Amino acid sequence: xxxxxxxxxxxxxxxxxxxxxxxxxxxxxxxxxxxxxxxxxxxxxxxxxxxxxxxxxxxxxxxxxxxxxxxxxxxxxxxxxxxxxxxxxxxxxxxxxxxxxxxxxxxxxxxxxxxxxxxxxxxxxxx
Amino acid sequence: xxxxxxxxxxxxxxxxxxxxxxxxxxxxxxxxxxxxxxxxxxxxxxxxxxxxxxxxxxxxxxxxxxxxxxxxxxxxxxxxxxxxxxxxxxxxxxxxxxxxxxxxxxxxxxxxxxxxxxxxxxxxxxxxxxxxxxxxxxxxxxxxxxxxxxxxxxxxxxxxxxxxxxxxxxxxxxxxxxxxxxxxxxxxxxxxxxxxxxxxxxxxxxxxxxxxxxxxxxxxxxxxxxxxxxxxxxxxxxxxxxxxxxxxxxxxxxxxxxxxxxxxxxxxxxxxxxxxxxxxxxxxxxxxxxxxxxxxxxxxxxxxxxxxxxxxxxxxxxxxxxxxxx
Numbered sequence: 001x002x003x004x005x006x007x008x009x010x011x012x013x014x015x016x017x018x019x020x021x022x023x024x025x026x027x028x029x030x031x032x033x034x035x036x037x038x039x040x041x042x043x044x045x046x047x048x049x050x051x052x053x054x055x056x057x058x059x060x061x062x063x064x065x066x067x068x069x070x071x072x073x074x075x076x077x078x079x080x081x082x083x084x085x086x087x088x089x090x091x092x093x094x095x096x097x098x099x100x101x102x103x104x105x106x107x108x109x110x111x112x113x114x115x116x117x118x119x120x121x122x123x124x125x126x127x
Numbered sequence: 128x129x130x131x132x133x134x135x136x137x138x139x140x141x142x143x144x145x146x147x148x149x150x151x152x153x154x155x156x157x158x159x160x161x162x163x164x165x166x167x168x169x170x171x172x173x174x175x176x177x178x179x180x181x182x183x184x185x186x187x188x189x190x191x192x193x194x195x196x197x198x199x200x201x202x203x204x205x206x207x208x209x210x211x212x213x214x215x216x217x218x219x220x221x222x223x224x225x226x227x228x229x230x231x232x233x234x235x236x237x238x239x240x241x242x243x244x245x246x247x248x249x250x251x252x253x254x255x256x257x258x259x260x261x262x263x264x265x266x267x268x269x270x271x272x273x274x275x276x277x278x279x280x281x282x283x284x285x286x287x288x289x290x291x292x293x294x295x296x297x298x299x300x301x302x303x304x305x306x307x308x309x310x311x312x313x314x315x316x317x318x319x320x321x322x323x324x325x326x327x328x329x330x331x332x333x334x335x336x337x338x339x340x341x342x343x344x345x346x347x348x349x350x351x352x353x354x355x356x357x358x359x360x361x362x363x364x365x366x367x368x369x370x371x372x373x374x375x376x377x378x379x380x381x382x383x384x385x386x387x388x389x390x391x392x393x394x395x396x397x398x399x400x401x402x403x404x405x406x407x408x409x410x411x412x413x414x415x416x417x418x419x420x421x422x423x424x425x426x427x428x429x430x431x432x433x434x435x436x437x438x439x440x441x442x443x444x445x446x447x448x449x450x451x452x453x
Contacts, residue, residue: 035217063448078224107174
């Protein structure tokens with residue numbers, strides 16, 4: 001077990017920490033900032049970001065990207081994925097990411113199709 | 128021929144056995160694989176939520192209008208309370224990872240302290256979720272459900288929500304009472320009746336000129352459509368069948384019942400994970416106190432439950448995004 005050998009830099013070496021404890025607090029600050037940005041955007045909903053982009057509002061894409069950023073730091077630093085071997089990391093991350101992307105793609109496409117059937121076909125729920 | 132133990136000639140080579148190519152213990156690896164499968168379960172739920180939402184993309188409830196309450200405060204504060212819950216969970220993740228770190232240094236006192244804080248954080252989160260559920264179930268403004276299962280809400284001319292209790296005209300000669308087992312056939316009964324009947328709502332709407340009906344349909348500006356005065360009266364008269372207050376698995380005053388179903392199912396499943404996480408953390412906490420891991424000379428068990436606890440946090444990050452933000 002590579003217990004005491006923690007990799008102590010985040011953001012591709014932009015921020016380096018002296019100890020593991022310090023890195024934990026650093027990641028907490030990062031996660032808090034990201035959450036704060038999400039909440040502020042969620043409350044004020046700037047008009048600029050409400051335009052459509054790839055089937056969703058730009059704001060929603062920003063939320064999803066920020067969520068993945070948070071998920072990355074929770075997994076890499078809190079769950080110590082950064083310190084695991086490359087093979088263990090890939091086994092866990094690639095499997096999950098592939099299956100989840102596949103599932104989401106299929107279900108959202110189907111949901112959009114059903115919506116179109118309700119809207120443009122003969123099935124009506126408008127009563 | 129000279130020995131009975133088969134020698135394969137591969138000792139010390141890659142496939143000779145005794146290797147740990149992943150440099151992780153069995154328990155830790157299995158926790159990771161459990162987390163992968165659990166992540167797939169949760170993504171199944173969230174993808175199903177996405178499916179239903181895309182299916183009703185023009186009439187889905189707007190989360191900002193649903194979750195607006197903060198305990199001990201009046202008024203509407205969208206997002207504030209779940210932001211607090213998110214922060215509590217992230218904070219308890221931090222204390223957990225500090226406990227793991229202290230475990231690596233074999234510092235029993237610190238592990239105990241940080242495990243304790245983690246448990247407290249988990250309890251605050253579960254409590255908050257219970258409160259969130261109670262508020263959601265109780266409802267706020269009330270609405271009328273149509274024959275087709277659509278929800279009609281009420282707003283004033285400025286677009287502010289109006290609660291049923293603020294305009295309904297109470298009929299003192301209401302004949303309909305709740306059917307209980309003692310009142311009619313002993314084997315028939317029904318649930319609690321809504322506070323108002325649809326005709327009381329209609330009378331109230333007729334008497335209050337500045338109350339309008341708001342439908343589920345989201346217009347181009349991203350707001351729910353508000354009907355004209357005549358159309359409002361017509362809708363309630365012709366289509367209104369049931370007064371809905373709050374939400375359960377069948378009806379939902381905030382909009383599509385599917386929204387409530389997914390809310391109960393996904394946050395419930397997540398809350399159950401947090402609850403089990405707290406129970407497991409408590410077990411490990413007492414194991415730390417009685418010195419089990421001190422004797423074992425390894426705090427790896429803390430690390431393993433830590434993985435689970437962080438996973439619960441990870442899932443919440445996604446639930447937060449897809450239920451409250453997007």
